[in-house]
Amino acid sequence: MKYTIRDATKECFQRYLEFDLDEGNRQLCQHGVQEYNNLPIDKLSRWLGYIQGVLIERKLTTVQIERDFSRPLFHKAYKNENIEIPKSIDINK
Numbered sequence: 001m002k003y004t005i006r007d008a009t010k011e012c013f014q015r016y017l018e019f020d021l022d023e024g025n026r027q028l029c030q031h032g033v034q035e036y037n038n039l040p041i042d043k044l045s046r047w048l049g050y051i052q053g054v055l056i057e058r059k060l061t062t063v064q065i066e067r068d069f070s071r072p073l074f075h076k077a078y079k080n081e082n083i084e085i086p087k088s089i090d091i092n093k
Helices: 005-016 023-034 041-057 063-080
Strands: none
Touching: 005 023, 005 041, 005 063, 023 041, 041 063
């Protein structure tokens, strides 16, 4: 079975369960892990972005750390799903 965008999304949610999250955000991640194959991918993507924003705002991680973690996962999924890899931007400008 090939690695998909849903798989990459699930892997990110699983990672965020290791962080010190409040109960509501923990439940959101758990639901993302459990329902990653059933919920619309755009909903999962919004949830993932929200959780990433919360973690960055609380200084539990950084944008660069999350880019370094998630980019290889999503690039692998894009390749497997024949999706063009989006052009990166420099966040330090």
